[in-house]
Amino acid sequence: MIRDITIGQYYPAESAIHKLDPRVKIVSTLLYLISLFLFRSIPGYLVATIFLFGCIGISKVPLKFILKGLKPIFILLLITVLFNLFLTSGGNVLLHVWIFKITEEGLRTAVYMAIRLIYLIMGASLMTFTTTPTALTDAIERLLHPLNRLKVPVHEIAMMMSIALRFIPILLEETDKIMKAQIARGADLESGNIIQRAKAMIPILVPLFVSAFRRANDLAMAMEARCYRGGEGRTKMKPLVYHGRDIRAYIIVLLYLVLAIGAGRFLPFHIWIF
């Protein structure tokens, strides 16, 4: 059930991408995501596809895993595509049934939107698959460090994020257990109207919250017992230092950007309406 969600999971493997500095991965992913919205043409997406699948290949994360991450957003994807398909006007009308009509522009927008969303999720999940949540939060802490001067508690936010990531699987398992236990007591979670269903969630949410608070309490005590006292005076077991490979990775990403945008915007190559 809920355990099918793979977004945010780490896939342990020894690969060049796993070894990269997490800051490189965050910045590159962001650049990649932005690049997807800078062009709408076959050559551009060709470059993006090669880059994405090349990275997946190097990362040693099975493609199946990354595709599985698309499952939870399938509905969202479908809605976006349908909206774009039917509500965008412009160009010749390709199909006209009753009040629905599909235009050339609509089809084009829908297809590009689908590709963008799919690549976006795949790119983001490649980052989380190859970076431990701790490394990720470390990187965010470092990247956001300048905000410290504006009195933003960057270290605390990063710590909260990493703890949340650690407890997501535990709480999911707990939810599963509580659901089963209440079903065993005859709870009906699946039928009824919205209000009845919302009411049926109470026996699951209350124990879940109680348990989350208990865990938070325990964890705070355990952290204090291990001398945690905020970010000041703390050293790092894995401090972030840029290596040669990180610089090379940045260069490759920049090359990709130039190539993709160049090909996407200036190479006149069209098939039918795309």
Place this chain on the structure above:
Amino acid sequence: MSMVKTEKLVFEYEKRDDEGNVIGKQRAIDEVDLEIEKGQFIAILGHNGSGKSTFAKHINAILVPSGGTMWVGGKDTRDDNELWNIRQSAGMVFQNPDNQIIATVVEEDVGFGPENLGVPTEEIWRRVEDSLKKVGMLEYRHSSPNKLSGGQKQRVAIAGVVAMRPECIVLDEPTAMLDPNGRKEVIRTVRDLQKREKVTVILITHYMEEVIDADYIYVMDKGKVVMKGKPREIFSQVDTLRHYRLDVPQVTAVADSLRKKGIPVKPDLLSRKELCESISKLYGKKEDLLEETATEEHTVFGQGKDPILSLKNLNYVYNPGTAYEKHAMKEVSLDLYEGEFIGIIGHTGSGKSTLIQHLNGLIRATSGELSFRGRNIYEEGYPMKELRQQVGLVFQYPEHQLFEVDVLSDVCFGPKNQGLSQEECEKRAKEALQMVGFPESSYKASPFDLSGGQKRRVAIAGVLAMRPKVLVLDEPTAGLDPKGRDDILDQIAMLQKTTGITVILVSHSMEDVAKYVDRIIVMNKGEKIFDDTPKHVFRHYKRLEEVGLAAPEVTYIMHELREAGVPVSTDITLVGEAAEEIERVLKK
């Protein structure tokens, strides 16, 4: 200089009303005086709520005394300037393995403490490697804690403390949530650390077997230290220990009942070897005895009656077709009859939890047939809701599922889901609460304000209120203290006798299973390997050991006696039986 020293230590919890005003105080620790020497293995025993955990939190300065003084390594814990030094020198391991691991990778978690202390990076790496080696978890350094067993997680937690180079480790019931193998793992690790690294170990527990090797034991009750001494001195006072809601190891229990029968075995016995030597000395001669061979007799259950639950060639595969595919149940066939008291044993991961979740249809078998009163529950249109009411399932730590504002409404949840009237619901709820021995005066209390044992009673009543014909309990005694364990099991046994329902008890304790059930099903790697009476099953103790289980301690005593030439029967699974059998042989 002593490691830990207290003088008239007092700690009071403040009770507050809804507005936060103090309305009363409760003494959790009451004038405790003790002194713990460096390098020792100290045990603190006591039932749930005796104040032992509160005491432990003082050693790490998580709590500071309300009165009196506590010194850790000569430093007063009330001195704010020494706080971090105290926490570094007295590390603490808690009960719940999940709630004390901070990082998502083992090695990073072990590094958390040194990071907080400001240790330089290279030194952190050295310490992490060294600590993981000491607890035998080095090969798991890159693993996610979620993939580890309970015992392994606790060892990671211990490594996390060791990496801070403490002089003393305080373990607050580190084994309460573990299975027997995990428990052994953790205790062995702790013992090694104490012996090799000369770290002072303070172990808080209510498992008596774990403290036999301790240098010194303190027993707490109502916030006071009520007994102290070497293990031998403590365990020879069987009745006093029971008075404090504790138990004694079975060896000591056998010796005690023998002495009560007038047989002069030595009074301060701790190991099987000592007991056997003492008895064979009394017997006076050494006979040449063959080991009793395990006969291949099988008990046929049911005898022609129709089974209430019948499983035929049940298979269950987790995540079929993926990398995580796991055959959790293989070709299990079983017939369960009305009125039986059945025990299911097997080590963690043997498939026992999967098996019981099939019984009320929570998990659907991949193949095979399961019928309740002769009707296959997998046929289309089978009323699952009704099945779940007939086969009541109480999960592990069922109190974690309580949610209502008061006890009575929580117990009403089951009957209400059956669509009964408010009146009928309350009637059934009250009846169920009576069955588990819950006091009527607390019916309107919030379930969250109750003690652990009472919460569990309410949770079990919540299932009983649906008037099931079969009651399945997954480790109903987990985490309770010895008296609490006995109370719950006695209550269930009585309920089974008076109402005649079928009870299925999943347990890790061979002693409990031997004492209560009439039939044992042994699971291993998803297969049923035994299905017989306790006596017959425990004859195969060598096979049980191979699958990570064991026979009750008394059975081993009888085997060792026989090896020592005392002609006792080895078909013994209970302390009382053992004492009688030894008496019979000695008086011959």
